[in-house]
Amino acid sequence: MNKKWWKEAVAYQIYPKSFYDSNADGIGDLRGIIEKLDYLVDLGINVIWISPFFKSPMIDNGYDISDYYSVDPIFGSNADLEALIEAANQKGIKLLFDLVVNHCSDQHEWFQRAISDPNSKERDYFVIRKGNQLTNWRSIFGGSVWTKLPGSEDEYYMHVFAKEQPDLNWENPELRQEIYQMINYWLDKGIGGFRVDAIVYLKKNQAFPDFPSDGPDGLASVNLGSQNQAGIGEFLTELKAATFENYDCVTVGEAFGVPQAQLSEYSGENGYFSMIFDFTYDVPDGTNGEPWYVKKPWTVKDWKQKIYQSQKILSEFGVWSPNHMENHDSARVVNRFFEAEQINFASTTMIGALDFFLRGTPFIYQGQELGMKNATIKDPSIFDDIQTKDQYQVALEAGFSSAEALKAVLHRSRDNARTPMQWTAGNYAGFSSAQPWLPVNDDYKEYNVTVEQADANSILHFYQKMIEIRQKSAYREILIYGDFRPVYLDLDNVVAYDRHLNGKTVRVICNFQNELFNLELCPQAEKYQLILSNYEQVLSEAGLIKLNPYQVILVEIFK
Ligand code: TEU
Numbered sequence: 001m002n003k004k005w006w007k008e009a010v011a012y013q014i015y016p017k018s019f020y021d022s023n024a025d026g027i028g029d030l031r032g033i034i035e036k037l038d039y040l041v042d043l044g045i046n047v048i049w050i051s052p053f054f055k056s057p058m059i060d061n062g063y064d065i066s067d068y069y070s071v072d073p074i075f076g077s078n079a080d081l082e083a084l085i086e087a088a089n090q091k092g093i094k095l096l097f098d099l100v101v102n103h104c105s106d107q108h109e110w111f112q113r114a115i116s117d118p119n120s121k122e123r124d125y126f127v128i129r130k131g132n133q134l135t136n137w138r139s140i141f142g143g144s145v146w147t148k149l150p151g152s153e154d155e156y157y158m159h160v161f162a163k164e165q166p167d168l169n170w171e172n173p174e175l176r177q178e179i180y181q182m183i184n185y186w187l188d189k190g191i192g193g194f195r196v197d198a199i200v201y202l203k204k205n206q207a208f209p210d211f212p213s214d215g216p217d218g219l220a221s222v223n224l225g226s227q228n229q230a231g232i233g234e235f236l237t238e239l240k241a242a243t244f245e246n247y248d249c250v251t252v253g254e255a256f257g258v259p260q261a262q263l264s265e266y267s268g269e270n271g272y273f274s275m276i277f278d279f280t281y282d283v284p285d286g287t288n289g290e291p292w293y294v295k296k297p298w299t300v301k302d303w304k305q306k307i308y309q310s311q312k313i314l315s316e317f318g319v320w321s322p323n324h325m326e327n328h329d330s331a332r333v334v335n336r337f338f339e340a341e342q343i344n345f346a347s348t349t350m351i352g353a354l355d356f357f358l359r360g361t362p363f364i365y366q367g368q369e370l371g372m373k374n375a376t377i378k379d380p381s382i383f384d385d386i387q388t389k390d391q392y393q394v395a396l397e398a399g400f401s402s403a404e405a406l407k408a409v410l411h412r413s414r415d416n417a418r419t420p421m422q423w424t425a426g427n428y429a430g431f432s433s434a435q436p437w438l439p440v441n442d443d444y445k446e447y448n449v450t451v452e453q454a455d456a457n458s459i460l461h462f463y464q465k466m467i468e469i470r471q472k473s474a475y476r477e478i479l480i481y482g483d484f485r486p487v488y489l490d491l492d493n494v495v496a497y498d499r500h501l502n503g504k505t506v507r508v509i510c511n512f513q514n515e516l517f518n519l520e521l522c523p524q525a526e527k528y529q530l531i532l533s534n535y536e537q538v539l540s541e542a543g544l545i546k547l548n549p550y551q552v553i554l555v556e557i558f559k
């Protein structure tokens with residue numbers, strides 16, 4: 001096992017618009033991040049991934065970039081960015097930018113030139129086809145991937161996401177050079193690397209075939225013609241060689257749907273990226289054929305197979321994964337896994353620990369360490385997220401009443417993760433002194449940094465303890481580099497695994513149910529040492545442990 005600094009890190013994702021507002025305009029900003037760096041140092045993390053903050057019309061909240069070299073004024077200035085890089089480096093924190101190069105904004109000068117001059121070199125920076133050459137591919141945010149190129153007779157441009165996010169034509173070598181230059185420009189500024197957005201879409205099937213429709217709109221998922229297509233490896237190999245490889249940086253690919261056979265190409269010892277996110281172990285919803293708003297029943301017994309499987313496959317293929325339960329595109333983890341009445345300190349810390357001690361680098365999403373929950377938005381007109389707005393319409397069209405549609409959308413909305421970070425029990429949760437761009441959650445008086453810092457038994461302190469154990473305790477090596485082995489396979493409502501290194505074993509045991517459970521921890525009367533628990537007491541008699549509802553324990557097992 002090759003040792004790397006980024007395998008030994010704990011990362012934290014910041015959604016800058018919602019983290020901390022330093023200048024009272026209701027929008028989080030880069031100065032706000034600088035002001036809160038000490039909070040993050042205290043928490044114990046040492047890598048920050050920041051979602052995009054470059055110039056953008058904010059159709060997709062910054063994932064539509066109109067200038068890769070300038071900070072958007074709502075987030076501050078380039079000087080603020082340089083100050084942030086310096087402040088973070090001084091505190092030993094590596095900054096990862098979000099690299100969005102599958103597409104840019106329709107306001108980017110490249111696209112503007114492509115529109116205004118059919119003979120410009122930028123015309124070929126985009127995927128443009130004639131009206132009779134279009135495909136029936138459906139964009140991720142709904143509707144066709146093709147939109148008429150403004151001012152043209154009969155030409156259309158392709159967009160995997162919104163129409164304001166035209167895809168870049170990676171087939172064009174000049175465009176690729178422009179992108180590499182930009183990446184190196186930022187790496188030269190001393191950043192730690194990138195989270196690489198939607199990277200599996202770079203290559204389009206050059207035959208541009210139609211596919212059998214898979215929905216009532218007569219269209220077929222764009223994934224068929226644009227996700228992980230043959231030939232993408234050439235782009236990714238060149239990208240790495242021209243940029244990342246020449247720096248001691250980390251790259252984290254957002255790589256949906258990479259086939260097993262290609263995992264090691266994507267992220268083995270010599271992969272395109274240092275790590276790639278694995279999205280296979282979320283609880284199920286209606287994304288496979290069924291409408292997205294259908295909440296599917298699931299059992300712990302079935303679900304845990306997915307996480308065991310994921311860990312097994314990733315190690316087999318030598319892939320290092322950024323373990324995460326939340327990001328800016330997902331509902332809050334506690335709401336995905338538990339019903340409202342089951343959400344409490346125990347269940348929140350249990351699901352957190354289950355993920356945190358897996359093999360890989362833990363990624364914590366802002367507010368997860370406080371136990372932040374889904375948005376408490378009561379009026380659909382408040383939603384900001386482009387995808388949520390589309391889904392709300394889809395639900396209405398499917399015959400839902402507005403109340404039902406709101407409920408369905410709230411279950412999955414990306415805005416769930418984007419409500420302001422809860423800092424204090426004061427006005428606007430201490431996020432800003434002005435009204436925030438998205439409302440603060442109802443529970444901010446109870447769940448916030450100030451209150452939780454003062455309470456030794458808070459979720460925040462539990463996260464801090466987990467991080468300390470992984471980073472600083474005698475268990476550091478084993479928790480970072482140890483193998484993963486599932487245990488107690490026959491216990492349906494227990495999720496448990498060993499981390500194993502040099503003859504030492506640390507076991508994570510989660511009582512994944514709202515009931516007591518008597519566990520025979522050590523049938524052969526092996527001895528054990530408790531390292532961490534989310535209950536004050538662990539009762540035990542001769543290897544028998546009474547696990548409380550949603551209890552998680554971390555123990556060293558001595559043979
Ligand atoms: O997401 C890519 C992606 O596939 C998501 O659209 C995902 O399927 C969806 O959000 C799940 O609800 C990335 C970014 O993470 C996302 O925020 C951007 O909107 C998207 O790329 C376009 O840049």
Ligand code: CA
Binds near residue numbers: 023024026029
């Ligand atoms: Ca601000």
